[in-house]
Amino acid sequence: MRHQIGKLILNKTLSEKILSRKVGKxxxxxxxxxxxxxxxxxxxxxxxxxxxxxxTMGIQKxxxxxxxxxxxxxxVPSPNKTISxxxxxxxxxxxxxxxxxxxxxRGICHQVLAEDYASPGQIILGTDSHTVTAGALAAFGTGMGxxxxxxxxxxxxTWLRVxxxxxxxxxxxxxxxxxxxxxxxxxxxKLTMEGATYKALEFSGSAINNMRMDERLTxxxxxxxxxxxxxxISSDETTKKYLESRGRGEFFQKIMPDKKAEYTxxxxxxxxxxxxxxxxxxTVDNIKTVSEAAGxxxxxxxxxxxxxxxxxxxxxxxxxxxxxxxxxxxxLIVTPAxxxxxxxxxxxxxxxxxxxxxxxxxxxxxxxxxxxLGGVPADGDRILTTSNRNFKxxxxxxxxxxxxxxPATAAVTAxxxxxxxxxxxx
Amino acid sequence: xxxxxxxxxxxxTAWKFGDSISTDHIxxxxxxxxxxxxxxxxxxxxxxxxxxxxxxxxxxxFVVAGRNFGMGSSRxxxxxxxxxxxxxxxxxxxxxxxxxxxxxxVGLPAIICNTDKIADKDQLSIDLELGKLKNETKGFxxxxxxxxxEMMKILSEGGLxxxxxxxxxxxx
Numbered sequence: 178m179r180h181q182i183g184k185l186i187l188n189k190t191l192s193e194k195i196l197s198r199k200v201g202k203x204x205x206x207x208x209x210x211x212x213x214x215x216x217x218x219x220x221x222x223x224x225x226x227x228x229x230x231x232x233t234m235g236i237q238k239x240x241x242x243x244x245x246x247x248x249x250x251x252x253v254p255s256p257n258k259t260i261s262x263x264x265x266x267x268x269x270x271x272x273x274x275x276x277x278x279x280x281x282x283r284g285i286c287h288q289v290l291a292e293d294y295a296s297p298g299q300i301i302l303g304t305d306s307h308t309v310t311a312g313a314l315a316a317f318g319t320g321m322g323x324x325x326x327x328x329x330x331x332x333x334x335t336w337l338r339v340x341x342x343x344x345x346x347x348x349x350x351x352x353x354x355x356x357x358x359x360x361x362x363x364x365x366x367k368l369t370m371e372g373a374t375y376k377a378l379e380f381s382g383s384a385i386n387n388m389r390m391d392e393r394l395t396x397x398x399x400x401x402x403x404x405x406x407x408x409x410i411s412s413d414e415t416t417k418k419y420l421e422s423r424g425r426g427e428f429f430q431k432i433m434p435d436k437k438a439e440y441t442x443x444x445x446x447x448x449x450x451x452x453x454x455x456x457x458x459x460t461v462d463n464i465k466t467v468s469e470a471a472g473x474x475x476x477x478x479x480x481x482x483x484x485x486x487x488x489x490x491x492x493x494x495x496x497x498x499x500x501x502x503x504x505x506x507x508x509l510i511v512t513p514a515x516x517x518x519x520x521x522x523x524x525x526x527x528x529x530x531x532x533x534x535x536x537x538x539x540x541x542x543x544x545x546x547x548x549x550l551g552g553v554p555a556d557g558d559r560i561l562t563t564s565n566r567n568f569k570x571x572x573x574x575x576x577x578x579x580x581x582x583x584p585a586t587a588a589v590t591a592x593x594x595x596x597x598x599x600x601x602x603x
Numbered sequence: 604x605x606x607x608x609x610x611x612x613x614x615x616t617a618w619k620f621g622d623s624i625s626t627d628h629i630x631x632x633x634x635x636x637x638x639x640x641x642x643x644x645x646x647x648x649x650x651x652x653x654x655x656x657x658x659x660x661x662x663x664x665f666v667v668a669g670r671n672f673g674m675g676s677s678r679x680x681x682x683x684x685x686x687x688x689x690x691x692x693x694x695x696x697x698x699x700x701x702x703x704x705x706x707x708x709v710g711l712p713a714i715i716c717n718t719d720k721i722a723d724k725d726q727l728s729i730d731l732e733l734g735k736l737k738n739e740t741k742g743f744x745x746x747x748x749x750x751x752x753e754m755m756k757i758l759s760e761g762g763l764x765x766x767x768x769x770x771x772x773x774x775x
Contacts, residue, residue: 209753211773223678225639234767252635259636306677306701322679322705324763328773336753336775370623371671375700404674406700460623548632568625568675570651573633 188437190342191409192377195298195317195432206341206439215299215316217329218246220286221260222547223304224267226323231331240333242275248289249281252550253542284515284541287311287483290318291394292515296420296428297412302329307483307565309405312378312397313390314419315412315432320401340377340406343368344440347384349448354600356493357392358485358563358583360384360446361399362454366464367444374404376441379434384448385410390419391489398484399565402461453586453598455561458578459569467586470596474506475561477554478591479545479572480536480584481512482564486544488513488521490563490584495530497588497602503535504594510552511536512544534591548573561596563587614739615663615691619723620652622669626676626702628652630684638680641687648684662689665729667721669695673702679709686711692729694718694736707754710762716747 189197189205197204199212219227224247239245247267255261264281271278279289286303287310295301297315301308304326311318321335329335345364351357378400385393393410400408411433420429453467480486480494491513503509511531513519519541522528532538545552546564553573554560560572560579567579582590585599592602628651630644637644649656649666666685672695673681682705685693692712696719706713712731721727726739736745750758753775760766767773 209751209775211775222635222638223680226679230764233764236767257636259639263639304677304679306675308677320677320701322677322682322701322708324679324708325704328763328767331767332773334773336773370674371697371699374671374697404671404699547635548627549635553633566625566627566675568627570627570631570633575631575651 187435188439189435190377190438190440191315191379191411191432191434192317192340192342192407194434195300195315196337196339198298199300204339206339208339209336210339211334211336212300213334214244214302214329216244216246216290216294217302217326218248218286218290219304219323219326220248220250221264221267222251223323225263227304227327227330228266228270230324230327234327234331236331238274239276239330243277244333245274245276245330246279246294247271247276248279248286250285251543251547253281253540255281256550281542282516282540284518285483285486285543287398288487288514288518292423292517296425297416297430297432302326302335306401307398309400309408310394310398310483312400312408313393313410314416315409317407317409319407338375340375341441342377342379343373344379344381344443346443346445347380347382347448348445349384351384351448351451354585354603355451355453356583356585357388357395359454360448360451361396362456362464362581363446363451364444365399365403365462366454368403370402370460370462371404373400376405378403378405378408380408380410386413389489390415391487394487395484402565453583453600455586455596456567456581458567458580461565461567461581467582467596467598471598473596474559475580475590475595476507476558477552477560478507478509478587479512479552479560479562479564480509480587481514481544482546482562483514484565485563485584486512486514486518488518488527491518491522491527491531494584494588495527497585497599498534498592499530501534501592503591506594507591509534509536509591510539510545512539513541515541545572561587561590613663614726614728615665616661617665617667617721617723617725617727618653618656618660619721620649620666620668623671623674624652624668625674626678626681629673629681630678641683644680645684645687648688657688660688660690663691664689665727666690666693667695667718668693669718670697672698674699677701679705682706682709682711707750707758708763710758712750712758714747716745
């Protein structure tokens with residue numbers, strides 16, 4: 178027995194700590210709990226089904242409209258009347274029930290959650306697997322299907338199995354031209370795409386401590402690509418400053434695992450040894466170093482998504498593309514993760530640099546990533562994206578191949594028209 | 604147990620798939636616009652894994668796969684489509700977390716067992732309560748771990764929607 182009721186036991190992982198606080202008693206890995214939820218959201222990909230399931234259950238309104246968020250982010254702007262009608266249904270439901278509503282163009286759900294909602298210690302459910310992104314703020318964010326989220330909306334709670342945890346420790350400094358995306362692809366290459374199934378990931382080490390919030394969001398975002406339920410990072414001074422910058426400083430609390438926390442496995446990485454990394458089709462763990470992959474022709478480059486569509490990502494790309502042109506044999510599509518990202522990119526001329534290089538800029542949202550809007554590759558095309566998934570058909574055409582990399586690798590690749598190493602241009 | 608009017612165990616045909624069948628294989632993103640038209644969407648079930656599946660699957664057939672079935676997206680449509688296509692259960696070596704939960708929530712049994720010796724078109728019978736899978740074609744029997752009891756409560760009501768309609772709460 179790791180935990181004894183009535184005694185103060187100091188051996189909790191971040192997951193166990195957050196969930197124990199939430200349910201008001203010591204819980205440990207393997208236990209099934211029913212817990213309150215702080216925010217639950219549905220987007221335009223699964224929101225209509227979520228609302229239908231609520232109706233079928235006979236639930237008229239959310240238990241907590243203030244904690245319920247409807248977000249239009251996938252098909253932005255809507256390309257046809259069917260999707261427009263679905264989005265209108267969501268809009269009307271949100272207004273009728275007094276729920277929160279994030280209009281098309283405001284941004285990708287996970288970016289909106291990070292900017293306006295997620296705080297340490299919270300439990301956040303979304304109808305999207307990348308809800309794990311909130312883990313960068315020490316929030317237990319996890320994706321579920323429409324019915325699970327409908328029940329959470331209706332009852333204000335959910336059930337969870339407290340996960341075991343794999344610790345990923347990254348110490349040292351990432352070299353120039355190497356980013357958190359490269360680190361995460363390296364981790365997933367080691368873990369495999371199913372290595373963390375049913376488990377939590379926790380990230381620690383000096384390199385994580387030194388990361389900005391946007392870099393941490395990239396790590397947590399991709400936890401699900403190893404099968405994980407959540408990808409958590411302890412809250413610290415960086416978290417505090419981020420929340421303060423978002424006007425939510427009062428929601429900061431410091432949450433870290435206990436020193437004697439028990440992990441099923443600890444994977445240690447030396448940041449100085451990580452190289453620019455790329456995932457080849459059709460699985461995220463099919464990784465190569467960019468130097469191994471260099472020379473592979475690429476017909477389309479996408480910079481955006483909840484993984485790497487933030488202002489810092491756009492700036493990294495713009496620094497490389499400044500004064501250069503996108504190769505005539507490829508196309509560059511840039512999609513800011515949120516309206517605020519877009520506005521910042523306008524204000525500091527990042528956008529001008531990208532447009533002058535030949536980039537097509539599309540409205541804030543999921544963009545090319547989910548394969549049903551713009552930027553669908555042609556048969557036989559190779560598309561390199563800064564997003565998180567490269568399954569067959571992911572970007573809309575099963576006869577194309579999707580490659581995943583950092584914004585820096587994406588920018589250099591757009592200039593060369595073939596996979597290229599960002600260290601050549603930095 | 605009664606599933607879709609059928610009494611287990613019954614004998615049906617296996618549709619064999621490989622490892623790492625993603626939700627994009629099952630429910631391709633390019634059919635995004637059909638997500639509110641489930642009968643139409645179901646015509647594209649597993650299209651990017653085996654194009655012939657959706658138009659040829661018979662009611663009660665089994666989807667049999669390798670490791671990490673349903674990896675990727677949280678789209679519940681993937682589980683709903685397999686159920687609406689007529690499949691009686693999905694049998695795989697392992698499942699992605701969200702898909703497994705979705706399958707149970709929509710009343711689609713998700714069974715974890717070693718599928719190496721099951722070939723396409725093998726005739727199978729499955730007894731959920733006893734945790735037994737019989738390969739009638741090859742003449743062997745496999746036992747599988749029961750579905751966790753909390754989830755079995757949901758499955759035995761036919762899914763999470765009927766469960767909540769009956770109990771009005773999560774009483775796991």
